[in-house]
Amino acid sequence: MGFPKEGFYLKRVSGGFALALFLVAACAGFMGLKLETDKILRAKIPGSSIIYVPSGKFLKYATFGYSALAADMIYLWAIQYYSTYEIADRFTYLDHIFAIIAELDPRYTDPYEIGSMIAGQEARDIPLALRILDRGFAKNPDMWLFPFEAGHIAQRQLKDFDLARKYYEKAMVLPGAPDFTKRLYANAAFKVTDFKTSWETWIEVYNTATDDRVKKIASNHLYQVKAEMDVDALKEAVAKFKEKYKRLPEELSRLVTAGILTSLPRDLDDKDYVYDAATGYVKPPTMWWKR
Amino acid sequence: MKVGTIALNTFKEAKRDRVLYLLFFFAAVCIVFSRVLAILTVGDRVKIIKDVGLASISLFGVLMAILMGTGLVYKEIDKKTIFTLLSKPIHRAQFILGKYLGLALTLFIMTVLMATIFLAVLFFHTFRVEWPMLTAILFIFLELMLITAVAILFSTFSTPILSSIFSLSFYLIGHLSWGLETLIKKMKPGTGQTLARALYTFLPDLENFNFKTEVVHGLPIPPKIFVYSTLYGILYAAFVLGLAVWVFRKRDFI
Amino acid sequence: MGNALKIEGLHKSFSTGFIPKKKEILKGISLAVEEGEIFGYLGPNGAGKTTTIKCVLSLIFPDRGTVEIFGRPHLSSKAKEKVGFLPENPYFYDYLSAREFLSFYADLFLLNKAEKEVRIASLLKLVGLEKAAGLHLRKFSRGMLQRVGLAQALINDPSLVILDEPLGGLDPIGRKEIRDIIVRFKREGKTVFLSSHILQDIEMICDRVAIIVGGRIINQGTLHDLISEKVLFTEVTVSGLAPAELAGLGESLSVHGGKVLLKVYDEDRVGRVLDLVRDKKAKIESLIPRTETLEDIFVDMVRRT
Numbered sequence: 100m101g102f103p104k105e106g107f108y109l110k111r112v113s114g115g116f117a118l119a120l121f122l123v124a125a126c127a128g129f130m131g132l133k134l135e136t137d138k139i140l141r142a143k144i145p146g147s148s149i150i151y152v153p154s155g156k157f158l159k160y161a162t163f164g165y166s167a168l169a170a171d172m173i174y175l176w177a178i179q180y181y182s183t184y185e186i187a188d189r190f191t192y193l194d195h196i197f198a199i200i201a202e203l204d205p206r207y208t209d210p211y212e213i214g215s216m217i218a219g220q221e222a223r224d225i226p227l228a229l230r231i232l233d234r235g236f237a238k239n240p241d242m243w244l245f246p247f248e249a250g251h252i253a254q255r256q257l258k259d260f261d262l263a264r265k266y267y268e269k270a271m272v273l274p275g276a277p278d279f280t281k282r283l284y285a286n287a288a289f290k291v292t293d294f295k296t297s298w299e300t301w302i303e304v305y306n307t308a309t310d311d312r313v314k315k316i317a318s319n320h321l322y323q324v325k326a327e328m329d330v331d332a333l334k335e336a337v338a339k340f341k342e343k344y345k346r347l348p349e350e351l352s353r354l355v356t357a358g359i360l361t362s363l364p365r366d367l368d369d370k371d372y373v374y375d376a377a378t379g380y381v382k383p384p385t386m387w388w389k390r
Numbered sequence: 391m392k393v394g395t396i397a398l399n400t401f402k403e404a405k406r407d408r409v410l411y412l413l414f415f416f417a418a419v420c421i422v423f424s425r426v427l428a429i430l431t432v433g434d435r436v437k438i439i440k441d442v443g444l445a446s447i448s449l450f451g452v453l454m455a456i457l458m459g460t461g462l463v464y465k466e467i468d469k470k471t472i473f474t475l476l477s478k479p480i481h482r483a484q485f486i487l488g489k490y491l492g493l494a495l496t497l498f499i500m501t502v503l504m505a506t507i508f509l510a511v512l513f514f515h516t517f518r519v520e521w522p523m524l525t526a527i528l529f530i531f532l533e534l535m536l537i538t539a540v541a542i543l544f545s546t547f548s549t550p551i552l553s554s555i556f557s558l559s560f561y562l563i564g565h566l567s568w569g570l571e572t573l574i575k576k577m578k579p580g581t582g583q584t585l586a587r588a589l590y591t592f593l594p595d596l597e598n599f600n601f602k603t604e605v606v607h608g609l610p611i612p613p614k615i616f617v618y619s620t621l622y623g624i625l626y627a628a629f630v631l632g633l634a635v636w637v638f639r640k641r642d643f644i
Numbered sequence: 645m646g647n648a649l650k651i652e653g654l655h656k657s658f659s660t661g662f663i664p665k666k667k668e669i670l671k672g673i674s675l676a677v678e679e680g681e682i683f684g685y686l687g688p689n690g691a692g693k694t695t696t697i698k699c700v701l702s703l704i705f706p707d708r709g710t711v712e713i714f715g716r717p718h719l720s721s722k723a724k725e726k727v728g729f730l731p732e733n734p735y736f737y738d739y740l741s742a743r744e745f746l747s748f749y750a751d752l753f754l755l756n757k758a759e760k761e762v763r764i765a766s767l768l769k770l771v772g773l774e775k776a777a778g779l780h781l782r783k784f785s786r787g788m789l790q791r792v793g794l795a796q797a798l799i800n801d802p803s804l805v806i807l808d809e810p811l812g813g814l815d816p817i818g819r820k821e822i823r824d825i826i827v828r829f830k831r832e833g834k835t836v837f838l839s840s841h842i843l844q845d846i847e848m849i850c851d852r853v854a855i856i857v858g859g860r861i862i863n864q865g866t867l868h869d870l871i872s873e874k875v876l877f878t879e880v881t882v883s884g885l886a887p888a889e890l891a892g893l894g895e896s897l898s899v900h901g902g903k904v905l906l907k908v909y910d911e912d913r914v915g916r917v918l919d920l921v922r923d924k925k926a927k928i929e930s931l932i933p934r935t936e937t938l939e940d941i942f943v944d945m946v947r948r949t
Contacts, residue, residue: 125629470735479724
């Protein structure tokens with residue numbers, strides 16, 4: 100005669116079962132709530148997640164030798180951060196963040212490219228874009244890509260051919276730079292009316308060209324440069340003539356007989372330049388790109 | 391109430407722990423020091439005090455929760471005081487719950503103390519009591535409650551050092567939930583993504599308790615999130631404690 | 645009278661070590677303790693005494709077997725309310741005072757305030773710690789801790805008191821005090837289950853014993869049944885006689901300051917010693933017949949297994 104043992108042990112088993120049920124219910128509960136809280140949008144201060152951004156130098160020491168890993172992580176985060184267009188003022192720390200990545204892993208080239216792209220195309224801060232590429236080049240003087248891209252940005256966005264020329268000059272001597280970098284340089288030099296440099300460079304391109312197409316391009320550009328120089332010289336002579344004789348010369352040979360020029364320049368194909376006596380305009384017989 | 395008895399006894403034990411007062415001291419130093427830092431900044435000085443203050447309460451609170459919680463159950467088992475205790479007519483679940491509530495009480499008092507110092511320092515700067523800060527502090531406390539439950543869970547089967555590491559990992563994972571979310575968005579739809587999403591929903595999201603930014607910048611907080619976050623915290627803590635009871639109930643104490 | 649404690653077929657193994665190796669500690673323990681008796685649980689160290697007790701108290705869950713306390717399954721709350729337990733070494737909260745300590749356990753039994761006060765006071769008096777009521781346990785000596793532990797075991801006025809090595813580490817006065825308290829329990833109608841390896845004390849107070857060796861009960865029963873009352877030998881201490889004169893009557897154990905201690909094996913040889921003493925007008929200092937003791941059977945049994 101005892102107490103209902105089976106009933107008691109059943110209670111213990113059911114106690115365990117009840118606990119298991121409770122665990123499942125609680126788990127389902129909080130998972131459901133998580134889905135709910137995700138739906139609620141929280142007000143975000145722009146850049147609030149990075150309110151206190153420490154300096155790169157500090158981080159380098161703080162990451163205990165894992166600076167390259169830290170650079171990767173921060174770069175990954177930065178990509179997500181800058182693709183989140185809702186954060187309206189996300190460019191506030193753009194320079195700083197990419198400076199940190201550069202400090203942590205200076206030889207990691209992607210961030211410089213992407214950083215400059217974000218700066219240039221999204222933040223519309225061209226000087227910053229160039230600064231980022233400069234930083235990349237300073238840390239990686241053997242990478243042709245940085246001055247190459249900087250040259251393009253200077254040329255296309257800023258229309259600053261002098262700056263572009265400086266960049267292309269740096270890029271073209273580095274190993275791995277594409278051939279046409281030289282051509283870009285020559286072209287930029289031309290645009291800033293540095294005809295001497297432009298001529299010399301195009302000669303070099305012509306001489307080192309490995310296929311006919313490049314030779315043709317070089318030749319055309321040489322024509323262009325010479326034509327420009329010659330036309331300028333002729334225009335100057337015409338102006339001198341007009342000053343002296345108070346009228347335009349009838350034809351270009353008059354400039355020689357008047358003693359202003361020793362001889363008439365001819366274009367690269369050894370053709371005469373075209374002169375319009377009525378207006379005084381000089382122009383080359385063919386357009387350089389139509390040759 | 392048997393749970394209450396154990397809770398009170400735990401509280402008596404906890405309040406004698408020197409680590410608690412050491413951490414509290416550092417928290418107080420940080421909060422007061424933020425006043426000094428504020429002088430160094432240009433512009434809105436109050437912000438630094440608020441930011442440092444809330445961060446201190448949060449950080450030191452988490453340290454208190456972990457350092458005390460991980461030792462709580464372990465000490466009873468290691469010092470064998472648990473023998474006399476469990477031979478009395480109490481369920482092991484009551485033991486776990488009592489320990490938890492005792493530590494909760496301790497942390498509550500510590501949070502109140504830290505909050506008082508914080509509000510006092512603020513008061514001497516702005517000459518008014520910054521009540522909105524309490525919202526953030528309340529949810530910091532809720533987060534501490536969850537961390538405590540986790541610390542106790544690990545304490546039921548692991549040594550204090552390992553338990554501390556696990557608890558800290560829980561805290562870090564809880565604050566990096568957004569990272570997983572971003573990753574999931576980039577994944578291709580399929581089983582991989584579904585599993586990742588399930589994992590993401592299961593893993594803790596402690597940012598649900600983080601209202602520091604809103605409170606410091608005076609941004610509006612949608613009232614729904616108060617309810618949801620509180621319930622989230624309660625249910626998650628209940629789940630973790632349930633797990634602790636699960637581990638504990640069939641344990642042999644040699 | 646029913647059984648205060650009934651254990652049947654208790655088995656317990658533990659897996660220990662990095663590569664878990666199963667070690668069987670309890671290999672089928674069965675015993676019964678009747679209400680109102682003092683039951684001794686003996687065994688060498690490592691036999692499984694403490695493991696058995698922990699199984700009874702649900703600190704350990706057995707692999708197989710049943711335990712009943714006053715007819716109830718041992719895991720039920722009702723069963724535990726009637727049990728008091730004193731563990732082997734005192735493991736108590738050292739930051740509490742004696743009174744706070746007892747109050748804590750009293751609260752776990754949901755005693756009301758008035759009842760609590762009365763009981764704590766009387767228990768402290770019982771174990772002789774009235775003066776140390778406000779002292780923190782940290783400052784208690786080993787003996788004091790043992791006594792406060794005993795008080796804690798009685799806080800719920802249990803019907804079954806389980807004591808694991810209660811007399812270990814105590815001085816002779818302490819041991820006597822505890823023994824007296826245990827005997828008092830019996831007078832009050834309580835049942836006592838105590839484990840020990842100090843056999844003299846067991847012999848003095850226990851009604852029945854069980855001997856456990858290597859996880860098995862090798863013998864169980866009343867002391868009376870286990871120990872025959874046959875006299876093994878008599879120890880006689882005589883003064884005034886030279887050892888040479890007593891030669892042949894017994895084995896001389898020691899000679900000290902004029903006294904000779906003899907071990908006499910034969911009953912009639914004892915008589916002859918007495919005759920000799922009377923004749924020579926010497927003096928009998930003492931005469932002690934030695935019967936078989938618990939220690940004898942114990943050692944014998946352990947050696948046999």
